[in-house]
Amino acid sequence: MELKVSTAIVESFFAKLKKHLESDVIIAGGGPSGLVCATELARKGVRVCLFERNLAPGGGMWGGAMLFNQIVVQQEALHLLDDYGINHELFCDGLHTADSVEATAALIYHARHAGAVIFNGFSIEDVALDGERVSGVVVNWSPVHREGMHVDPLVFRAKAVLDATGHPCEIAAVLSRKNGVKLNTPTGEVMWEGSLDVERGEQATVEHTEEIYPGLFVSGMAACGVSGSCRMGPIFGGMLLSGVRAAKIIGEAIGL
Ligand code: 48F
Numbered sequence: 001m002e003l004k005v006s007t008a009i010v011e012s013f014f015a016k017l018k019k020h021l022e023s024d025v026i027i028a029g030g031g032p033s034g035l036v037c038a039t040e041l042a043r044k045g046v047r048v049c050l051f052e053r054n055l056a057p058g059g060g061m062w063g064g065a066m067l068f069n070q071i072v073v074q075q076e077a078l079h080l081l082d083d084y085g086i087n088h089e090l091f092c093d094g095l096h097t098a099d100s101v102e103a104t105a106a107l108i109y110h111a112r113h114a115g116a117v118i119f120n121g122f123s124i125e126d127v128a129l130d131g132e133r134v135s136g137v138v139v140n141w142s143p144v145h146r147e148g149m150h151v152d153p154l155v156f157r158a159k160a161v162l163d164a165t166g167h168p169c170e171i172a173a174v175l176s177r178k179n180g181v182k183l184n185t186p187t188g189e190v191m192w193e194g195s196l197d198v199e200r201g202e203q204a205t206v207e208h209t210e211e212i213y214p215g216l217f218v219s220g221m222a223a224c225g226v227s228g229s230c231r232m233g234p235i236f237g238g239m240l241l242s243g244v245r246a247a248k249i250i251g252e253a254i255g256l
Helices: 002-019 032-043 075-083 099-116 142-147 170-179 198-207 220-224 238-255
Strands: 022-027 048-052 068-073 089-092 095-099 115-120 122-129 134-141 154-162 211-213 216-218
Touching: 002 048, 002 115, 022 134, 032 048, 032 099, 032 220, 032 238, 048 122, 048 134, 048 154, 048 211, 068 075, 068 099, 068 238, 075 095, 075 238, 095 099, 099 115, 122 142, 122 154, 134 142, 154 170, 154 238, 170 211, 170 216, 170 220, 198 238, 216 220, 216 238, 220 238
Parallel strands: 022 048, 022 154, 048 115, 154 216
Antiparallel strands: 068 095, 089 095, 122 134, 134 154, 211 216
């Protein structure tokens, strides 16, 4: 029995890993924008592989604000809560509240249920280049990074990569820092997020969800940070809408 249990895990895990050494789209980070993008693409039959550094995907959504586990979503994104089966209540003036644990769990469930594969405990440390195009990502176990062990990573390839790593914009930052390439931003570099302005930040996050280098797209707080836009705090409509926009432009780019 023990041998069967272990064999079942090893064989099924490595079959899944092998199948996703090459995907249509790789998503770096399982916060709200990455999860929504994963769901929207997977629902259209796109092969999506999402890498999440932590044990639990969900990013900054679990804890609401200051661990007060409620989130706010504005009217424009309410249809997404309905689509993902997340309960909500009107608070005032087109602002709705939802339970952050229910919302985060629903986003994770829908991404996986739609067919996106999630590798948790995996960290993306670099991009792979094919000439002047991002063609994949360089990945290692998160515990290997945490222990500072000198262990080589593996490479996963895709037609498009989404940086959904949140505030640190890790994928855009490593591409820029290591290669000195010009990104599609006003300065050609990662501009880093500015201080909080809710309305400007929410709008800019969606507007700046775009391709910033051939093969590399940004969403959520990474889109905000790369473009030097304002942060916006615990309102999540912009993150969800950014995920939808990322799916749309990536879909167009890969010929959907
Ligand atoms: O930050 P995060 O939740 O991403 P998001 O979609 O949403 C931002 C909001 O949660 C919140 C906010 C709303 O107003 O400001 O912060 O932009 O989630 C990013 C996820 O990416 C993972 C990280 O653990 C988190 O779960 N991540 C970050 N870097 C890497 C990574 C990496 N190099 N490899 C894999 N996962």
